Every structure is written in structure tokens, then in C-alpha cells.
Amino acid sequence: MKIPVPEHIQNLEAYQPGKPIKEVERELGLKNTIKMASNENPLGPCPKAVEAAISAMKEVHYYPEGGGYYLCEAISGFYGVPKENIILGNGSVELIEIAAKAFTQKGLNTVFSDGSFAMYRIATLSMSGDVKAVKMNGRTHDLKAMAKAVDANTRLLLVANPNNPTGTYNTFDEIKELMETVPESVLVIVDEAYKEYVRKEDYKSAQALLEKHKNLLVLGTFSKAYGLAGLRIGYGFGDPELLKTLHKVRSPFNTSLVAQTACIAALDDQDFVKASVELNYKEMEFLEKELAGLGLNFTPSVCNFILVDVPGSGKDFFEALLHEGVIVRPMAMSGFPNSIRVTICKREGNQRFIDAARKVLKNLKP
Ligand SMILES: *Cc1c(COP(=O)(O)O)cnc(C)c1O
Secondary structure (H helix, E strand, O other), rough: OOOOOHHHOOOOOOOOOOOOOHHHHHHHHOOOOOOOOOOOOOOOOHHHHHHHHHHHHHHHHOOOOOOOOHHHHHHHHHHOOOOOHEEOOOOHHHHHHHHHHHHHHOOOOOEEOOOOHHHHHHHHOOOEEEEEEEEEEEEEEEEEHHHOOOOEEEEEEEEOOOOOOOOOOHHHHHHHHHHHHOOOOOOEEEOOOHHOOOOOOOOOOHHHHHHOOOOOOEEEEOOOOOOOHHOOEEEOOOHHHHHHHHHHHHHOOOOOHHHHHHHHHOOOOHHHHHHHHHHHHHHHHHHHHHHHHHHHOEOOOOEEEEEEEEEOOOOHHHHHHHHHOOOOEEEHHHHHEEEEEEEEHHHHHHHHHHHHHHHHHHOOOO
């Protein structure tokens, strides 16, 4: 290629998504492959959302409403956050990119944990910002160290709560303290993609801090507990002044009519979310017991996945499992070279993973 690529883009490594089932089956000549790689909902999509999406197809000759008025209204009703405080993204990942676009440039930096979501790094580097990756406290965000890492050139501080890929969380009080410590000139983004799964008394959404802190953006998504990852809708809660700046760099029709309509129906089906969370905990118990039986260490999780430590490299273990038709995720990209992340599925899938892991472990031993 003859087109000169800017240095900050040359040095960027593209996000590596979980391998799609069809791709793995084609490449390895396998059948009945199971995907436990991207924290997708094992119950499939929320059925009411699918129905609504199909009926919305009849109107797709029209452009959608850019701001997603009716979905914002539904989200507002459900969460009790005023409509003016809500912005939609093509997945919550797009809102992270929008925030980086709006607030980052050369010479400015972003603070996050070294063991967190890979997109924080990519969004920052693609705007030629600098990355300040802060060491975790074990496998949990060290929020005090993150606050300390903030300097005059910091514009963004990102916290996944609960965190991907560790599955750990920070308490509401810790997040509150973080907001009270970090200067108002830093946009704090609390990414709550897995909030629906958390069952801890001391955990609460940071949305309760919005009124007091105008430099806070709280993210949620329909990709996980609602089972709508393929539709791409995430949302952000923030001060209207902040959202005004974000809207300037948002592409005009970033969320589709079909997706907006489906998510309105999904919000109305809390039984589906409840069933998803219940299945998750039942199966988490099964997996924890079986992993312990295999002698594999794991990080206790409040999410729909488990970070499992393996002998040797996570990449090798991932590839060995792949040949057994089980797709998990190696986690070197997020700072865990000796771990894999396993999405909690239904019993059949979880059992297959355990059986495959047992086989892989056996082959490892001389
Ligand atoms: C899955 C996930 C998201 C959700 O991304 P979408 O773009 O909404 O699909 C966001 N943050 C983290 C940490 C995630 O793991």
C-alpha cells in the first residue's frame, strides 16, 4: 500500500474478537462446535425483542431517528434517568470510541487497569492519546492507584465494573470515593456491561452518582443479559452538557431502527433477564466445582464468564480446546497470558468444556 499510515495507527493492534463458530468449523473441519468466547447469552436472544425486530423490518426504507427517542424514553422509564441524560451507541463500545474522539488527542492520556477490556487501549491509541495502564490489586481494579495516576494531561479514566476478563467488581462506596478524588476535568467512564448479573449487596450502579458528578459517564448494554449482542445497542448516562459534546462526534444514524425497536421490547421482558441470570448462577456453581475437580485455579466471578488459569500459555490451551470443538478466549491481550476466559453456557456446553479441558490436561502431562 502506498498510502502513508500515521505512526499512531501503524503501532495499533486490531481488536481480536472471539472466533465465530462457522469460521472455526470451516478451518478445522469440525462440526457441533460450541462458542464460549464472547460472553453471549446461552439462552439466545430475548424472544420478544426478536418479534419486535421482525415487525420493524417493514419500515427500514426510512432512516431511523438518530437519537433513538423512543428507546431513550423506555430506558429512562426503566432506570429512572431523565431522557436528556441518555445517549445511545452502536454497542457500548462505540460510546467509548465516541468519548475518546471527543476528549483525546496527542499529548493527552487515558487511565485504566492493565487487566481490563482491550477496547480502552485501542480507543485511546487510535486518537493518538497515551495509555496509562495501572497495575491491578490482585485481580481487582486498584481505584486508589488509578486516581493517583491521573495527571494534568489525563482526560479519560475507564473502569469496567464488574471487570472483564477477571469477573471481579468494585463496591459502590469505592466508586463513590473515586469520583470524589478524581478532578472534575477528567471524564470517568464506568462500564457496567455485566451489571444485570451481579448479586452483591455492596454493588450498585454508578448511576446514583450522576447528579453529584458531571464528569461521569455510566455505560450499559443490551449485548449480554438481554442476548442482543448482534443488534449492537449500548447506552450511556451522563450530564446533558457532556452528552452535547459526545453528540458532535457521533455518526448521525449510529443505531438502527430494528435494533432500537427490539431493545424497547427487550426492556419490557425482565422475566428473560431473570431467567438468564438464574441459569448463569446455577451453571457457575457447576463449573466452579468441576474446575476445582480438574485442579484448575479460577477467579471467582460475578459475571457470565470465568477467568481460568491454565498450565502453560492460555493461547496453547485455547488452541487445544479449539481442536475439541470448544471455543474459549485466550486472554494475553488483556494482560493474562496464562489464562483463558470461559463464557458460562447451558449444562451441555459447560460439560463439553470440562470434558475437553480434562482431555487437554491429560495430553499435557508427560
Ligand atoms: C461485552 C462488553 C461490552 C459490551 O459491548 P457492546 O459494544 O455493548 O456489545 C462493554 N464493555 C465490556 C467490558 C464488555 O465486556
